[in-house]
Amino acid sequence: MRDDSDIETLIAMMARLPGLGPRSARRAVLHMIRKRGVLLSPLAETMTRVAQDARECLNCGNVGTQDICDICRDNRRNIGVICVVEGVADLWALERAGVFKGRYHVLGGTLSALDQVGPDELRIPKLSARVESEDVTEVILALNATIDGQTTAHYIADELEGRVQLSSLAQGVPIGGELDYLDEGTIGAALSARKPI
Known part of the structure; x- marks a missing residue:
């Protein structure tokens, strides 16, 4: 009963x-x-x-129901561009936006001395191997604008320097954002990345 x-x-x-x-x-x-x-x-x-x-894609780290996810198997996607993200939720957010047509690489976290997370605990060696084995021309670092995220981005940039073109997402004031409600870091990044009009 x-x-x-x-x-x-x-x-x-x-x-x-x-x-x-x-x-x-x-x-x-x-x-x-x-x-x-x-x-x-x-x-x-x-x-x-x-x-x-459910399983992790053997190529990029996305979550799907097959060993290689739908994104990695999609021949219409640009195989020369890899967007590096911290987690699967970030990948899904970019996919919802519908503007990126390349492939992804999920790190599974960020470097953190405090939590004893080094490059080998993340999928950084796998990213390096993909740059070597696939016809990659650009790596976009789409990591969170946190200290650990930026530390990870700098580490990856150092690892891949000279092997592939590197870029990162722009940072600053969001569309519809009011300066009064933004934190100092966002305002600072927006001011540093200003462009002529």
């Missing part, structure tokens, strides 16, 4: 997801139970399939 502990366990597990606290998780679970046929059962089946099939 089952008791309500399974429901409480589901709520507790949902509350551990990013962006959901205990209250939001409780509401989400209650909604799924009410819509059991159209929401809960299909969700459970899909989660089971994803748990069995």
Whole structure:
């Protein structure tokens, strides 16, 4: 005989997801139970399939259901340009924008002396190997504008210097941004990267 502990366990597990606290998780679970046929059962089946099939792309580090992801297999993409990102969420954000038509390389984090994360703990050696083995002409460093992100970008730039053209994303005031609401680092980067009009 089952008791309500399974429901409480589901709520507790949902509350551990990013962006959901205990209250939001409780509401989400209650909604799924009410819509059991159209929401809960299909969700459970899909989660089971994803748990069995999800894997990291052997080439770029993206997440998919095959050894080589859809992006790496897409012949329409520019194989000469690799965009380096910290994590899969960053790759997905760039894909949602729909403006980059090259390939990606997911590092799996950033260098961090504090956390004892060195180049070998990341996919930096694999990036270097891809530059050598693939017909890469440009590497775009699309790392977060944090100290660890910038340290990682400088390390990669030093590693690849002279082997490939290097570039990074522009930084500064976002479209629709108001100066009063921006932090000093963003304002400083925008001012340093100013261009003539």
